[in-house]
Amino acid sequence: MAQATEIKVRGYHLDLYGHVNNARYLEFLEEARWALVDESGGLEWFTQERLALVISRIDIRYKRPATMGDVLKIETRMAHLGEKEGVIHQRILRVDNEKVVAEADVSFAVIHATTPGAMPLEGELGRRLQEMMNV
Amino acid sequence: MAQATEIKVRGYHLDLYGHVNNARYLEFLEEARWALVDESGGLEWFTQERLALVISRIDIRYKRPATMGDVLKIETRMAHLGEKEGVIHQRILRVDNEKVVAEADVSFAVIHATTPGAMPLEGELGRRLQEMMNV
Amino acid sequence: MAQATEIKVRGYHLDLYGHVNNARYLEFLEEARWALVDESGGLEWFTQERLALVISRIDIRYKRPATMGDVLKIETRMAHLGEKEGVIHQRILRVDNEKVVAEADVSFAVIHATTPGAMPLEGELGRRLQEMMNV
Amino acid sequence: MAQATEIKVRGYHLDLYGHVNNARYLEFLEEARWALVDESGGLEWFTQERLALVISRIDIRYKRPATMGDVLKIETRMAHLGEKEGVIHQRILRVDNEKVVAEADVSFAVIHATTPGAMPLEGELGRRLQEMMNV
Numbered sequence: 001m002a003q004a005t006e007i008k009v010r011g012y013h014l015d016l017y018g019h020v021n022n023a024r025y026l027e028f029l030e031e032a033r034w035a036l037v038d039e040s041g042g043l044e045w046f047t048q049e050r051l052a053l054v055i056s057r058i059d060i061r062y063k064r065p066a067t068m069g070d071v072l073k074i075e076t077r078m079a080h081l082g083e084k085e086g087v088i089h090q091r092i093l094r095v096d097n098e099k100v101v102a103e104a105d106v107s108f109a110v111i112h113a114t115t116p117g118a119m120p121l122e123g124e125l126g127r128r129l130q131e132m133m134n135v
Numbered sequence: 136m137a138q139a140t141e142i143k144v145r146g147y148h149l150d151l152y153g154h155v156n157n158a159r160y161l162e163f164l165e166e167a168r169w170a171l172v173d174e175s176g177g178l179e180w181f182t183q184e185r186l187a188l189v190i191s192r193i194d195i196r197y198k199r200p201a202t203m204g205d206v207l208k209i210e211t212r213m214a215h216l217g218e219k220e221g222v223i224h225q226r227i228l229r230v231d232n233e234k235v236v237a238e239a240d241v242s243f244a245v246i247h248a249t250t251p252g253a254m255p256l257e258g259e260l261g262r263r264l265q266e267m268m269n270v
Numbered sequence: 271m272a273q274a275t276e277i278k279v280r281g282y283h284l285d286l287y288g289h290v291n292n293a294r295y296l297e298f299l300e301e302a303r304w305a306l307v308d309e310s311g312g313l314e315w316f317t318q319e320r321l322a323l324v325i326s327r328i329d330i331r332y333k334r335p336a337t338m339g340d341v342l343k344i345e346t347r348m349a350h351l352g353e354k355e356g357v358i359h360q361r362i363l364r365v366d367n368e369k370v371v372a373e374a375d376v377s378f379a380v381i382h383a384t385t386p387g388a389m390p391l392e393g394e395l396g397r398r399l400q401e402m403m404n405v
Numbered sequence: 406m407a408q409a410t411e412i413k414v415r416g417y418h419l420d421l422y423g424h425v426n427n428a429r430y431l432e433f434l435e436e437a438r439w440a441l442v443d444e445s446g447g448l449e450w451f452t453q454e455r456l457a458l459v460i461s462r463i464d465i466r467y468k469r470p471a472t473m474g475d476v477l478k479i480e481t482r483m484a485h486l487g488e489k490e491g492v493i494h495q496r497i498l499r500v501d502n503e504k505v506v507a508e509a510d511v512s513f514a515v516i517h518a519t520t521p522g523a524m525p526l527e528g529e530l531g532r533r534l535q536e537m538m539n540v
Contacts, residue, residue: 008305008308010300010301010304011300011304011420011421012297012300012301012304012420012426012427012428014420014421015416015417015419015420015421016416016419016420016421016422016423016473017187017421018421021417022161022165022190022193022417023158023159023161023162023165023417024158026157026158026161027158027282030157030158030280030281030282031280031282034280034281034282035278038278038339043339052152055157055197056196056197057194057195057196057197058157058193058194058195059192059193059194059195060192060193060194061191061192062190062191062192068421069308069313143440143443145435145436145439146285146286146435146439147285147291147293147432147435147436147439149285149286150281150282150284150285150286151281151284151285151286151287151288151338152286153286156282158282162417165415165416165417166415166417169415169416169417170413173413173474178474203286204443204448287457292431292435292460292463293428293429293431293432293435294428296427296428296431297428300427300428322422325427325467326466326467327464327465327466327467328427328463328464328465329462329463329464329465330462330463330464331461331462332460332461332462
């Protein structure tokens with residue numbers, strides 16, 4: 001099951017057509033990912049192990065515009081966990097009618113502060129990533 | 136041949152790792168698209184015809200981090216012009232070494248203020264889109 | 271008494287020094303003002319009466335940096351309601367130690383969609399502004 | 406004499422009223438300050454000396470809305486250089502009619518990476534700040 005973050009659309013999120021701006025959706029997705037990592041206790045562990053999650057690709061499909069006053073929820077789940085790359089699937093829905101506003105596949109790797117290259121997503125790291133996002 | 140917009144990376148573009156933030160790149164891409172439409176005289180025509188370009192999908196791959204002081208250029212060209220949907224290909228490169236920082240495929244449709252649905256990308260509209268982005 | 275909005279500081283709010291960026295604080299203040307207008311039922315009334323709140327000045331003092339994981343609360347209250355201009359006082363505090371991160375005086379006027387100039391802040395408009403922000 | 410940075414207003418700078426958003430102006434001001442420090446060669450020196458400019462207050466007055474297609478110039482000059490605090494005065498004007506869109510007083514101090522407290526704005530530091538912004 002996916003975790004959910006809620007955001008209410010405000011005036012400063014909108015462009016001149018009265019719709020949430022493209023770039024702003026990426027902040028909504030990022031907010032939801034941080035909330036997930038944070039609530040799972042993963043943020044502390046990542047910091048302590050000097051690991052960082054690096055986004056390598058975002059493929060976002062805009063389905064319906066969101067506008068002033070809409071309450072959006074962002075669902076986030078691990079869709080795939082490969083050797084050195086994972087894919088997080090995120091959906092942004094309107095809370096009132098459950099319609100999908102946007103959905104995205106976010107590819108990532110994990111890097112270490114002093115080790116070059118992507119870390120293998122196995123062992124404690126793999127287990128924590130799975131737990132975090134309910135594979 | 137593709138048009139190019141230049142942007143110098145400043146402190147306020149960076150996140151705590153000292154890299155340009157994911158969402159900010161979408162603004163750089165949007166800046167380059169506006170510049171193109173504007174310089175081609177297309178903005179005036181679009182406004183007068185009550186047409187608007189609507190983004191339906193952005194697929195962006197982050198290749199290398201960009202950091203403070205980097206001068207980036209954004210190349211923008213029409214990659215595909217279908218019946219009712221087009222795809223713009225954009226590349227962000229460092230000016231000093233021509234290395235690709237990010238590349239994106241941006242899918243769009245054109246809508247009219249009072250006509251429902253996507254407009255066919257043909258006639259004067261199709262011609263202007265082609266001219267604008269050098270198919 | 272002032273109303274309070276809470277925001278948790280995330281990675282994408284930070285600049286390269288690990289501190290919340292200057293411009294981002296203005297979004298936090300705006301979020302708190304929208305929340306207030308919204309919760310008081312004022313947003314619907316303002317829209318229906320075709321009134322809009324226009325910011326004429328923001329004087330913000332940055333007291334202490336806020337960083338990753340800090341939970342901030344934004345207090346918002348009406349400090350002054352003049353003939354045609356009002357001043358909202360806003361404070362951003364850390365929830366854990368009640369220390370002030372920033373405080374701001376936000377001057378505003380109210381305009382009508384078809385009437386030129388600033389509206390007098392009296393009658394139902396004045397009463398609603400007062401109620402909204404607990405003069 | 407003050408230095409000037411030019412910015413063309415694009416769709417993504419606007420809010421739903423079609424005006425440049427309050428928070429966005431702070432980015433325009435920051436862009437102009439970075440450009441100044443950068444062009445004067447000051448950025449390299451600041452980095453090497455491990456000094457950073459910290460903003461303590463921004464007092465911005467919004468005079469007239471700016472909208473799509475407006476070309477804005479931002480003028481930046483040192484207005485006051487005190488013992489440990491300076492004030493930069495910035496004006497945002499429309500290039501076509503020289504009308505003021507916004508003006509701001511930006512107070513700052515300079516801090517060193519390992520020395521607590523604000524640095525005295527004298528000696529080479531004072532001289533560079535003056536040169537940078539044409540006192």
